[in-house]
Amino acid sequence: MQKLQRWYKGFYYSGSPKKLLEQISNQVQEQNLSQVIPLLRIEKVLKNRQQFCFFLAIESAEKGEIPIEISQSYLLKLNYFNKPIPGANLNYEQIKSMVGIAHDVHDYTHNIPYKLEPVTYDNPFDFISSSTPSSSSNNFSRQYERLLYWLSALGAGSWKSFKKACESL
Numbered sequence: 609m610q611k612l613q614r615w616y617k618g619f620y621y622s623g624s625p626k627k628l629l630e631q632i633s634n635q636v637q638e639q640n641l642s643q644v645i646p647l648l649r650i651e652k653v654l655k656n657r658q659q660f661c662f663f664l665a666i667e668s669a670e671k672g673e674i675p676i677e678i679s680q681s682y683l684l685k686l687n688y689f690n691k692p693i694p695g696a697n698l699n700y701e702q703i704k705s706m707v708g709i710a711h712d713v714h715d716y717t718h719n720i721p722y723k724l725e726p727v728t729y730d731n732p733f734d735f736i737s738s739s740t741p742s743s744s745s746n747n748f749s750r751q752y753e754r755l756l757y758w759l760s761a762l763g764a765g766s767w768k769s770f771k772k773a774c775e776s777l
Contacts, residue, residue, distance in 0.1 A: 615671045616649065616663040616703055618693035625650050628662060628688055629711050635683050644668065644675045645683075649707040661693060663703055665710075672697035 621628055629648060636645050644667050651661040668675045678684060758773055 612667040612669060613671050614646070614665055614667050614700070616665055616698045616700065617674075618661055618663045618698065618703070619689055620659060620661055620691040620693060621688055622659045625660065625662075631686075632664075632683075632688060633711070635686065639681045639683055641677055641681060641683060644677050647710045649703065649710055651706050652708050661706065662688075663698070663707060671699075 629650065632648055636642055645664060646667060647665045649663045649665065666674065666678070674684075683689075755774060759770070762769075762773075
């Protein structure tokens with residue numbers, strides 16, 4: 609297997625850097641190009657400046673060679689790529705003084721993974737049946753008031769924490 613080289617193709621653009629980044633990231637993801645276009649670097653933009661440069665990181669077998677996945681896609685036909693910087697097949701060392709942080713093309717399209725815990729809907733008041741029969745309804749009323757006060761102070765939580773509070777109060 610041939611080792612891939614990362615190089616940068618530069619372009620001039622006038623408009624919003626944020627919009628450019630979002631649009632190109634979306635297109636790279638939609639066209640499945642993230643293996644050959646891993647990131648984008650934008651020139652450090654001064655305030656109130658509309659024109660700037662951006663650099664598309666490309667991974668290919670040879671520096672300056674556009675991979676077939678990119679050439680067959682319609683990505684480079686978008687308006688963002690109308691003004692290429694002549695001869696801009698550069699490496700990172702050549703552009704690092706001009707650009708800010710690297711923008712990963714995945715950052716704008718991937719959801720944040722999070723794990724859902726299974727919810728059990730058992731009765732948190734089951735402990736009442738195991739309490740002593742001498743408990744009066746007045747005593748339960750005070751316990752419920754304490755529970756409501758505690759819930760109001762807490763403001764949010766899980767079913768597990770609610771059940772535990774019921775047992776402890």
